[in-house]
Amino acid sequence: MKPRKFAYIRPDTVDEAVAVLGEYGDDARILAGGQSLMAMLNLRLVEAAALIDIARIPELDTIRVAGDKVEIGAAVVQNRLLAWPDLKSRLPLLGALLPFVGHFQTRNRGTVCGSIAHADPSSEIPLSLAMLGGEVVLRSLRGTRVLAASDFQRGVLTTAREPDELVAAVRFPVAPSRHRVAFREVARRHGDFAIIAVAAMVEDAGAVRLGVGGMTGAPAIRRIEMNGGTAARDAIETLAWDLEGFEDIHASARLRRDILRRIGPVVIEEACRCAA
Amino acid sequence: MKKYHVSTTINGEPVEFLCEPQQTLLDVLRDTLNLTGSKEGCASGDCGACTVIVDGRMVCSCLMLGVEAEGRTVTTVEGIATGDTLHPVQQKFLEHAALQCGFCTPGFIVAAKALLDENPNPTEEEARYWLAGNLCRCTGYDKIIRAVLDAASEMRREAAE
Ligand code: FES
Ligand code: FES
Numbered sequence: 368m369k370p371r372k373f374a375y376i377r378p379d380t381v382d383e384a385v386a387v388l389g390e391y392g393d394d395a396r397i398l399a400g401g402q403s404l405m406a407m408l409n410l411r412l413v414e415a416a417a418l419i420d421i422a423r424i425p426e427l428d429t430i431r432v433a434g435d436k437v438e439i440g441a442a443v444v445q446n447r448l449l450a451w452p453d454l455k456s457r458l459p460l461l462g463a464l465l466p467f468v469g470h471f472q473t474r475n476r477g478t479v480c481g482s483i484a485h486a487d488p489s490s491e492i493p494l495s496l497a498m499l500g501g502e503v504v505l506r507s508l509r510g511t512r513v514l515a516a517s518d519f520q521r522g523v524l525t526t527a528r529e530p531d532e533l534v535a536a537v538r539f540p541v542a543p544s545r546h547r548v549a550f551r552e553v554a555r556r557h558g559d560f561a562i563i564a565v566a567a568m569v570e571d572a573g574a575v576r577l578g579v580g581g582m583t584g585a586p587a588i589r590r591i592e593m594n595g596g597t598a599a600r601d602a603i604e605t606l607a608w609d610l611e612g613f614e615d616i617h618a619s620a621r622l623r624r625d626i627l628r629r630i631g632p633v634v635i636e637e638a639c640r641c642a643a
Numbered sequence: 644m645k646k647y648h649v650s651t652t653i654n655g656e657p658v659e660f661l662c663e664p665q666q667t668l669l670d671v672l673r674d675t676l677n678l679t680g681s682k683e684g685c686a687s688g689d690c691g692a693c694t695v696i697v698d699g700r701m702v703c704s705c706l707m708l709g710v711e712a713e714g715r716t717v718t719t720v721e722g723i724a725t726g727d728t729l730h731p732v733q734q735k736f737l738e739h740a741a742l743q744c745g746f747c748t749p750g751f752i753v754a755a756k757a758l759l760d761e762n763p764n765p766t767e768e769e770a771r772y773w774l775a776g777n778l779c780r781c782t783g784y785d786k787i788i789r790a791v792l793d794a795a796s797e798m799r800r801e802a803a804e
Contacts, residue, residue, distance in 0.1 A: 369686055375647065375664035375710050398708075405667070405706040406687035418664065420711065446700070470776025472754070473688050475700040476707065557775045 370408035374417040381506060384421050385533050389508040391417050392530040398422065399441055402469065402477035403485045422478075427535065432457070436538040438504075445474040445482070445492075457541045460498060460566060463550040464491045470558040484534040486520045489561045489581035491552070493520055497586040498566050498578035501539045505532040513538075522584030546570070549637035552580075553626050555617065562618045563626040567638035575599070575635050582610040582623055591635065603631035647710045653678070654722025662709035669693045671709035672719060680720035680749045684778070691777030694750040694757075695719050701757040703776075720749035723756055731794040731801070732756050739790035743781035750777050755791045763799055767792060 376395075378384040388395055394416035396404055407413045421427055427442035430451055437457055439448060445468055448454060448461065455462040468491050469477055482492040483503060496503075496516040503519040505512040505528060512532070519527050528534060542548070548568045552561035564580035570590070579587045587610050591602045612623030646661045653676070662671050667686075672678040672695070684690035686705045693705040696718040723730045732755045735741070742748045751774065758765060758773040765773065770791050771784075779787060 370665040372663065372665050374645075375708070377710075401708070401711075402688055402703075402706055405708070408665075409667070409686040409705065418708075422711070469688070470691070471757075471773055472691060472694055472701050472703045472776045473706070475702050557772070 369411065371411065371414055373408075373415045375420065376417055377420040377423065379424065381421075381424060381426055381533070381535060384419055384424065385507050385531070387417075387419050388533055389531045391419075395419050397441075397484070397533060399481045400444055400473075400476040400478040401481075402473045403481065403487070421533070432541070433538075435541050436502075437541060438536050438538045439479045440536050441478060441480040441534055443479055445469070445477050445479055446471070448479055449474065458495075458499075458539055459542055459546070460495050460548045460550065460568065461492075461539065463548055464495055464564075464566065467491055467550070467552055467554075467557070467561070467564075473558075480534045480537050483516075483519070483537055484526065484528065486522075486524050486526050486585070487560065488523050488584050488586075489564060491550075491561065491564055491580065494564055494566060494578050494580040494586040496537060496539065497588050498568060498576060499540050499542070501537060503534060504536040504538065505529075506535040507532040511535075517585075517588075520585040525584070542568070547638050549634045551630050551634050551637075553630065560617075563623055563630065565627065565630050565634045567634045569638050575638060577603075577606075577631065577635065579606070579610065579627060579631075582607075582612045582627060593635075593639070599635050600632050603628060603635075606631070647713075649710055649713050651712045651714070652716040654718060660709070664708065664710055666709045667705050668695070668707040668709050668712050668717070669704040671712075672704060672717075675709075678719050678721050681753075682746055682749055684746065684750075688776075689778065690747070690750070691754060691774075692747055692750040694753045694777065696753060696757050699760075701754055718753070720753050723752055730756060731797045732759065732791065735790040735794040735797065736787075739786045739793065741782060741786040741790040747777060747779040747781075751779070751787055755794065758791070759795055759798060763795060763802070765792070765795060770795075 396415040398418040398420045427440040429440045431438045449465045550566045552564035554561045566578040568576045575591045607624040607627045612620035682692035684692035688703045688706045695704045
């Protein structure tokens, strides 16, 4: 038995959950799928006085199309979204990148919102939310706040969530059908955290939106003009120096830049080919 | 610390146990219920040696709390065979010598069973992708994949009869 002792609370509604969270604040952790949290507790990288289990709250276990957005509740596991029949047509970027998230075992419990709340710099789901310009819905006793993805993720494992706030849902804008996407990542083995993850989306005839995970604390999103010739390659060269990259046990900053230089143009080309 | 009373179904039998909140399902299986088939390799979701099936979906029991099993149906490697008759996946692991030290084997057996329940006719690539969450430090995976694909064709043959 590895984690330190903690209390376990299983509220039945969101109102109850935010009330308990309001009481404990920083001392509590939200448990949804637990696929990052449990590992960190087992390794004693985090400690908590209480875990608040929201996985069985029915109002959080929903995928809802609302206007031009798809809202995904905090209890929706990644494999459920992957099996959602409308995924490919409405959220093609998630269709392309969800198969790279963890393994079958972890996707069966890991949630979409949990991944975003955890804010690992190289994880794929926060990258997709940033690429699509999505939103995070936060609930607390004080009310509801909606933050843009770019305002939510502040850096490595750091977000704008206040201690009494629950990430209740995330909203992904539905891609117009002309938005074609491509995604690639380099990892030591399939399902590991990406060293570098790159997504591209054709915005209009002359430009591509490029998203890079694993180079900086939060996903980096850039618009790249496609003026023919070496424009895309040059833009990625500049971007690689701009973002710099960081060093950890998996890769040096230089290797990160090199991977970006190699797969960046490939991903852009793949997205453009889809679009043609 | 308060103990929780948890009611589950494990390998077809109703099972009740008491556990503290911080005990993982794997701890409960191994230490409380003496179901020591599931192994702990990493406790962080990387190795798959602790794989069990919960409500029809395979999960890492090291990343799930015992209390979270309330009302759930759990299948462990101990529940895969039918009496003395091995499951085709188990039989094929023996025939293909798909194990050396055997530490990873329970996790692979459970994961492979979950695969074949969902997809009776996987390609090699699909089998490798499905089993990507299970690590083996001995076999080099090749024999494992052969055993799983052979078990799949055996099961299809049986189903057709
Ligand atoms: S012990 Fe659970 S994945 Fe390794
Ligand atoms: S047989 Fe030894 S780890 Fe797989």
